[in-house]
Amino acid sequence: MKIILLPGVDGTGVxxxxxxxxxxxxxxxxxxxxxxxxxxSILNQVSIIxxxxxxxxxxxxxxxxxxxxxxxxxxxxxxxxxxxFFFGCFLQPPSFIGKLGRFLxxxxxxxxxxxxxxxxxxxxxxxxxxxALFRKAIAAGNFSNLKKRIRIIGTYHKPSQxxxxxxxxxxxxxxxxxxxxxxxxxxxxxxxxxxxxxEATHMLLQTQPQTMSQLIHKHLQL
Numbered sequence: 001m002k003i004i005l006l007p008g009v010d011g012t013g014v015x016x017x018x019x020x021x022x023x024x025x026x027x028x029x030x031x032x033x034x035x036x037x038x039x040x041s042i043l044n045q046v047s048i049i050x051x052x053x054x055x056x057x058x059x060x061x062x063x064x065x066x067x068x069x070x071x072x073x074x075x076x077x078x079x080x081x082x083x084x085f086f087f088g089c090f091l092q093p094p095s096f097i098g099k100l101g102r103f104l105x106x107x108x109x110x111x112x113x114x115x116x117x118x119x120x121x122x123x124x125x126x127x128x129x130x131x132a133l134f135r136k137a138i139a140a141g142n143f144s145n146l147k148k149r150i151r152i153i154g155t156y157h158k159p160s161q162x163x164x165x166x167x168x169x170x171x172x173x174x175x176x177x178x179x180x181x182x183x184x185x186x187x188x189x190x191x192x193x194x195x196x197x198x199e200a201t202h203m204l205l206q207t208q209p210q211t212m213s214q215l216i217h218k219h220l221q222l
Contacts, residue, residue, distance in 0.1 A: 001027045001056070001057050001058070001059070001082070001222065002027055002028050002029075002030060002056055002057075002058050002059075003025055003027055003028070003029045003030070003058070003059045003060075003061060004029075004030050004031075004032050004053070004058050004059070004060050004061070005019075005020070005029065005030070005031045005032065005060075005061045005062075005063070006032055006034070006049070006060060006061070006062045006063065006066035006069060006070065007031070007032075007033060007034060007063055007064075007065075007066060008063045008064035008065050008066065008088075009064060009065040009146065009149045009150060009153065010137045010138060010140075010141045010146065011033055011034035011035075011036075011065075011141055011142075011145065011146070011149065012033050012034075012137050012140045012141050013031040013032065013033040014133065014136055014137035014140050015063075015133060015134065015137045015203070015205075015206055016031050016063075016205065017133060018130075018133075018205070018206050018209040019205040019206070019209040019212065019213070021209070022209040022210050022213050023209070023212075023213040023216070024213075025220070025222075026222060027222060032049065032052065034066070034069075034145075034149075035048045036142055036145065038144070038145070040145050040148035040149055040152070042068060042069060042072055042152065043072075045069055046069050046072045046073050046076065049069065049073060049079075050073070050076070050078050050079050053079045054079075055080070056080070057080040057081075057082050058079065058080065058081055058082065059081075059082050059083045059084075059085070059220070059221070059222075060073070060081060060083070060084050060085070061085045061087070061216065062084065062085065062086055062087065062089060063087045063088060063089070063205060064087070064088045064089060064090075064177075064178070064202070065149055065152075065153060066089070067086050067089025067090055067091065068089075068090075068091065068152070068153075068156060070084055070086070070089070071091055071159065071163065071189070074163040074165045075159070075161050075163060081165050082165075082166070082221060083165065083166045083167070083168070083219075083220070083221050084165055084166070084167040084168065085167075085168045085170065085216055085219070086167060086168065086169045086170065086186065087170050087204050087205055087212070088170070088171075088172055088175055088177070088178050088202045088203075088204060089169070089178070089182070089186070090153075090178050090182040090185070091156070091158055091159060091182070091185040091186065091189065092156060092157065092158040092182065092185055093153060093154055093155075093156060094153065094177060094178040094179060094182050109138050110138065114131050117131055117134060118131060120176050120177070121134065121176075121201060121202060121203050122201055122203055122206070122207055123174055123201045123207075125200075125201065125203075125207035125208065130203075130206055130207065133206070158185050159189065160189075161189070162188075162189055162190070162191050163189060163190055163191070164191045164192055165190075165192070166192045166194075166221065167186065167190040167192060167193045167194070168193075168194045168195075168196065168216075168219045169183060169186045169190075169193060169194070169195050169196070170195075170196045170198060170204060170212070170215065171183050171195065171196070171197045171198070172198060172199075172200040172201055172202060172204055173197060173198065173199050173200065174199065174200060174201045175200075175201060175202040176201065176202060177202045178202060183195065194219060196215055196219075198211070198215070
C-alpha cells in the first residue's frame with residue numbers, strides 16, 4: 001500500500017512541500033511528478049502513471065489538474081486504486097479563467113506581481129515563502145508542456161462513465177480558479193462520494209497543510 005500525490009497543472013510536485021512536511025501516515029507517501037514527455041495527452045500521462053504504480057495498491061491524493069488523470073485511471077481500471085482525495089479538482093473547464101487560459105502566453109506567469117499571486121492563490125494565508133514556492137514550481141516546469149495542459153483544461157468535456165472508487169472531494173469556498181459548480185460533476189460521476197467544504201483558497205494543501213492532513217486522516221481507508 002502506498003499513498004501517491006499527483007500535482008496540479010505545473011506538474012512538478014514542488015508545491016506539495018508544505019503538505020509533505022506535515023502529513024504523516026503508516027504507509028509510504030510518494031510525490032509523483034507528471035511526465036515531461038512532449039506527449040502530454042491524458043492517455044499518455046495516465047499510461048506512464050500506471051506503469052510506475054504497477055501491481056501495488058494505492059491511495060491517490062490529487063490536486064487540481066490531476067483530477068482529470070485520476071478519473072481516467074479509475075475508468076481504465078488497470079491499477080488497484082483504493083481511494084481518491086480530490087483537492088480543487090474538476091472534470092470540465094473549471095471557470096472562465098480556465099477557458100481563457102489556453103489563449104494566453106504561459107510566460108506571463110513569470111511577470112505576474114506577487115500581490116496578484118497572493119490575492120488569487122493564497123488570500124489571507126499568503127506568505128513570502130508560499131509565493132517563493134510558487135515561483136520555484138513555475139521555474140522548475142516546462143513551459144511547452146504547461147501550455148499543453150492548460151489547453152486540455154480549457155477544452156475538456158465532462159465525461160459520462162460513473163466510477164465506483166471511494167472518493168473524497170474537498171471544495172474550497174474561496175477558490176478563484178475552480179468554481180463551485182465543479183462539484184456537481186463529481187456528484188454525477190462518483191458513485192461513492194463524500195464531500196468536505198472548507199474555508200480555503202484553491203491552494204488547500206499549501207495554505208493549510210495541517211488542517212488538510214487531519215481531514216485526510218478522518219477519511220483515510222488504510
